[in-house]
Amino acid sequence: MTEARKERVKIYASKEWRSLRLAYLYHHPLCELCEARGIVTLAQHVHHADSFTNYDSLMAKFRAYDYTNLVSLCEECHGWLHRHGATKNFNIEHEAKELDEQCGRGITIGNARKLREVQTGGTEVHGGGDRVPGGAWEADRQ
Numbered sequence: 001m002t003e004a005r006k007e008r009v010k011i012y013a014s015k016e017w018r019s020l021r022l023a024y025l026y027h028h029p030l031c032e033l034c035e036a037r038g039i040v041t042l043a044q045h046v047h048h049a050d051s052f053t054n055y056d057s058l059m060a061k062f063r064a065y066d067y068t069n070l071v072s073l074c075e076e077c078h079g080w081l082h083r084h085g086a087t088k089n090f091n092i093e094h095e096a097k098e099l100d101e102q103c104g105r106g107i108t109i110g111n112a113r114k115l116r117e118v119q120t121g122g123t124e125v126h127g128g129g130d131r132v133p134g135g136a137w138e139a140d141r142q
């Protein structure tokens with residue numbers, strides 16, 4: 001395990017982090033990214049806007065335990081953020097705008113995915129096109 005990784009494990013296992021996380025969630029119970037998009041979702045995760053893994057030991061601790069560096073997120077938004085590499089220069093308005101464009105205003109990431117599934121299955125049944133193979137309609141065709 002690298003030093004940075006050891007440090008990360010130590011921080012997340014610390015009593016200080018656990019109480020800081022709980023205190024933050026207590027004061028910010030809703031996903032802040034969903035909230036910025038006008039959606040109400042309970043937060044389960046506390047994310048570091050500026051990831052402490054970007055820094056060496058002393059500065060890493062400073063960023064890890066900095067209350068103003070925390071963001072409450074739901075599981076979907078948290079996963080999305082990390083997949084998009086937004087571990088630096090996190091800007092909630094920017095991320096909210098991008099998610100609105102990707103999912104549609106007021107639609108969660110999970111619902112946008114389900115909607116896409118329904119639409120690619122559903123429209124193909126009526127349209128009869130061949131563009132999206134493997135949908136639910138595939139079996140009916142044979």
Ligand SMILES: [Zn+2]
Nearest residue numbers: 031034074077
């Ligand atoms: Zn969310």
Ligand SMILES: [Zn+2]
Nearest residue numbers: 046047048078
């Ligand atoms: Zn995170």
